[in-house]
Amino acid sequence: MSKTTNISLDEVKNIGHIELLARQMVEGFITGLHKSPYHGFSVEFAEHRLYNTGESTRHIDWKIFAKTDRLYTKRYEEETNLRCRLLLDVSGSMYYPAENNGKITFSLMSAACLAYMLHRQRDAVGLTTFSDDLVYKSDIKSTPGHMQQLYAYMQQILNRETGPKTTALPEVLHQIADSEKKRSLIILFSDMFGDPSQEDSLFSALRHLKHKKHEVLLFHTTDNKTELDFDFEDRPYEFIDAESGEKMKLHPYEIKALYKDEMTKYFHNLKLRCGQYKIDFIPANIYDGYEQVLRSYLIKRAKMT
Numbered sequence: 001m002s003k004t005t006n007i008s009l010d011e012v013k014n015i016g017h018i019e020l021l022a023r024q025m026v027e028g029f030i031t032g033l034h035k036s037p038y039h040g041f042s043v044e045f046a047e048h049r050l051y052n053t054g055e056s057t058r059h060i061d062w063k064i065f066a067k068t069d070r071l072y073t074k075r076y077e078e079e080t081n082l083r084c085r086l087l088l089d090v091s092g093s094m095y096y097p098a099e100n101n102g103k104i105t106f107s108l109m110s111a112a113c114l115a116y117m118l119h120r121q122r123d124a125v126g127l128t129t130f131s132d133d134l135v136y137k138s139d140i141k142s143t144p145g146h147m148q149q150l151y152a153y154m155q156q157i158l159n160r161e162t163g164p165k166t167t168a169l170p171e172v173l174h175q176i177a178d179s180e181k182k183r184s185l186i187i188l189f190s191d192m193f194g195d196p197s198q199e200d201s202l203f204s205a206l207r208h209l210k211h212k213k214h215e216v217l218l219f220h221t222t223d224n225k226t227e228l229d230f231d232f233e234d235r236p237y238e239f240i241d242a243e244s245g246e247k248m249k250l251h252p253y254e255i256k257a258l259y260k261d262e263m264t265k266y267f268h269n270l271k272l273r274c275g276q277y278k279i280d281f282i283p284a285n286i287y288d289g290y291e292q293v294l295r296s297y298l299i300k301r302a303k304m305t
Helices: 009-015 018-034 062-068 102-120 144-158 169-179 196-211 224-228 252-276 291-304
Strands: 047-050 072-075 083-089 124-130 134-137 185-190 215-222 237-240 247-250 280-285
Touching: 009 018, 009 102, 018 102, 018 144, 018 291, 083 102, 083 169, 102 124, 102 144, 102 185, 102 215, 102 291, 124 144, 124 169, 134 169, 169 196, 185 291, 196 215, 215 224, 215 252, 215 291, 224 252, 247 252, 252 280, 280 291
Parallel strands: 083 124, 083 185, 185 215, 215 280
Antiparallel strands: 047 072, 124 134, 237 247
């Protein structure tokens, strides 16, 4: 695994240049692919061919020219062969843990890396953010100017210290399903924390996306250590719900076994039902690096071609 794709959440916050980091991470990841069994994945172009006099010089590979003194062009499969909408949860719980805004930082960098990779592949990409309603929704395009707008907006979110409080994922997914008229790949980053009573509504919304012929890739974004394993120091804590503000004082040991059991059941059911609807469910621990996201995307894209 490339060290570049292992950059920490704290480094992301300290460096703060989301476009530069995305480019470095993806280039490092691609370099690693070329040295691995996954080198067959197409990450930019189909092949080189000799340049014919009179053609546009736009796609000449000048690096090859410098080495061989012959003109070759990069022949692409299609100028734009995929439409992708990145769907990013920016609700209060995504800003946990507070010391590095871990889940939103991880999701933003993952989305930026995917946007960069999609653009390299001549694919069109759009971005939507949401909490209890749509916050931002861009067009789906592949132009350089459009990409700059997406990076600038993601940079704004990265620089925030908190977000809107509540989540209404079912309503948002229904809006996306109704508004996306052309078949697209929908890539969702969310911790999937919301009103437990809305679980059936959530899966109804996911089915709505599938009914509209969209492909869905869901990155379930979590801090595994505390949110799944409930691994806290052996002392009393005051826990504050990031979305409702509700407070509770307790000792983690008192509820750890019950908490882990309930969370395991919830996440297992989430994964099972996604599988039933042919939705790719990818657990994404925020401390496991970005390669998990990039590799999952390439596998999904390969299945779609």
